[in-house]
Amino acid sequence: MVDPRYIGVFHTVVRTGSYTAAARSLGYSQPAVSQQMRALERSLGTALFLRVGGGLELTEAGRILATHAESVVDDLTAAENKISAVRELRSGSIRVCAFPSASATLVPRAVARATEEHPELRVRLSEAEPPDSLEALRRGECDIALAFSYPDTEELPGEEVTGTDVLDDPLVAVLPGEHELAGRDSVGLGELAGQRWIAGCPRCREYFTRACSEAGFEPEIAFTTDDNLAVQGLVAAGVGIALMPALVLSFLRHPNVVGVRVAGLEQRRVTAYALREQRRIPATALMLDTFGRVGAQMRAED
Known part of the structure; x- marks a missing residue:
């Protein structure tokens, strides 16, 4: 595997025409550039440069690499810029x-x-x-x-x-507006024994039935749905009442239902x-x- 850093140095050597000029452009020492080019040639298993007169000339392998080096450097630069943008939350x-x-x-x-x-x-x-x-x-x-x-x-x-x-998130009893407990600030879950209930998602239903058991009754579940708006519609129609998180009623409430806090229940x-x-x-x-x-x-x- 070729070290991409060597490709960048190689591209600079080709662009500037010498190890010395490349070293000046990159802020490296000239021996460091020479060392990296020898390492690149070893990794590729072939020479990339020939010394002709006082300068450098690309071998056939060097010319092949040179045709790809610029796009490799451009791609790496683009990747670095995108990573920097993600790191600094300018994109992502x-x-x-x-x-x-x-x-x-x-x-x-x-x-x-x-x-x-x-x-x-x-x-x-x-x-x-x-x-x-x-x-x-x-x-x-x-x-x-x-x-x-x-x-x-x-x-x-x-x-x-x-x-x-x-x-x-506290739990509230969702009641029809005309329900006898609708005007209360809070109710105990035991006060709702004997009501017909609409139950929600499996996790909510599991907690609900356990809470009812601890309150001393087994709820009569008349309807089950995961749809919060459907639950409220059913409550408004008198099909039953429901236990719902207050988070739901904070953004969506049927005009004919009210939410009453249920005292003694732990919050989700x-x-x-x-x-x-x-x-x-x-x-x-x-x-x-x-x-x-x-x-x-x-x-x-x-």
């Missing part, structure tokens, strides 16, 4: 995988904040519920995975993954995950920090 892209309510709340605020300071940064968003989002992260399909977890269901992402806490935790190695990449480090700051701001606004 990052892939974020988030669950739907985070896509509608946390992600827009974080992207707006990050791109205000670094307008050339490009963000590609995909959606998945946990644990699918974490699996996508491990497979290299995204750079950051926003995921949520409930008490006793904390993620065990593995040593290769690191997490940044974003916020704790939202975390931004990345591979440990990925944290060294400036765009990833920036977005992880930005998600943390946006989460802190949203907590302060609550």
Whole structure:
């Protein structure tokens, strides 16, 4: 394998016409240039220059290399410039995988904040519920995975993954506007025993049924859907009530439903995950920090 640094020196020797002139152009000593050209010839197994009179003349192999050297140097220079732009966040892209309510709340605020300071940064968003989002992260399909977890269901992402806490998201009972408890500031989950329920995603449903059991009743689940808007439509139509994260109602609320805090329930935790190695990449480090700051701001606004 030819050392690309030698190609750059070779190109300068050809351009300037001598080792001495190339050394001046590169800021090297003349023996250093001679040494690198001998190393290049050894790696290629053939001579590249002939000394004719007081100057240098390219061999046939040297002429072949010279026809490619300029494009190699140009490509390396372009690559260095692009890497520098990514390092300095003057360009680059990052892939974020988030669950739907985070896509509608946390992600827009974080992207707006990050791109205000670094307008050339490009963000590609995909959606998945946990644990699918974490699996996508491990497979290299995204750079950051926003995921949520409930008490006793904390993620065990593995040593290769690191997490940044974003916020704790309280749970609310979603009730029809005319429900007898709709005017309350908060309710206990036990007060909702005997109601018909609409359940959400598998992870949310697992926590919900466990919480109901701890409150002393088994919920009657009348309908199951992952669609947050559908849940609210069903609640508004009187099909049942639901337990939903407050994050959902912060951006989307059916006009005929209300959200009432449920006292005594622990909040679900939202975390931004990345591979440990990925944290060294400036765009990833920036977005992880930005998600943390946006989460802190949203907590302060609550």
